[in-house]
Amino acid sequence: MQQQQTRPSMKVEAKLFLARYKRDDKSHLVILDNQKCLKCKNKPCIIVCPAEVYHWEDDRLIVSYDNCVECGSCRIVCPYANIQFSYPRWGKGIGYRYG
Numbered sequence: 001m002q003q004q005q006t007r008p009s010m011k012v013e014a015k016l017f018l019a020r021y022k023r024d025d026k027s028h029l030v031i032l033d034n035q036k037c038l039k040c041k042n043k044p045c046i047i048v049c050p051a052e053v054y055h056w057e058d059d060r061l062i063v064s065y066d067n068c069v070e071c072g073s074c075r076i077v078c079p080y081a082n083i084q085f086s087y088p089r090w091g092k093g094i095g096y097r098y099g
């Protein structure tokens, strides 16, 4: 009987290391109104993002858009529909090398 081989699991950080990113000059993530972020209680965009794109600093949301893996989760969880998400322009953004 043939024994089934299992692949060792990888952490998200290790998987992200395998991706390549071609930076666009223009951010594909736009915060529409920082006043809404100020009153946003748990700031779920920071919690949900797997790539640590969002940070809260000096009463404003910092967006490191060039880390984005384009999963779209932040847009879905924002209670104020305050994130304008579009895919980076052609040929830019994330590229997955191993599926």
Ligand code: SF4
Residues within 6 Å of the ligand: 031, 036, 037, 038, 040, 041, 043, 044, 045, 046, 061, 077, 078, 079, 080, 081, 082, 083
């Ligand atoms: S979830 Fe939306 S409103 Fe809240 S901090 Fe993030 S972008 Fe701002």
Ligand code: SF4
Residues within 6 Å of the ligand: 029, 048, 049, 050, 051, 052, 053, 067, 068, 069, 070, 071, 072, 073, 074, 075
């Ligand atoms: S699309 Fe995904 S990876 Fe990009 S900022 Fe939103 S949650 Fe983070």
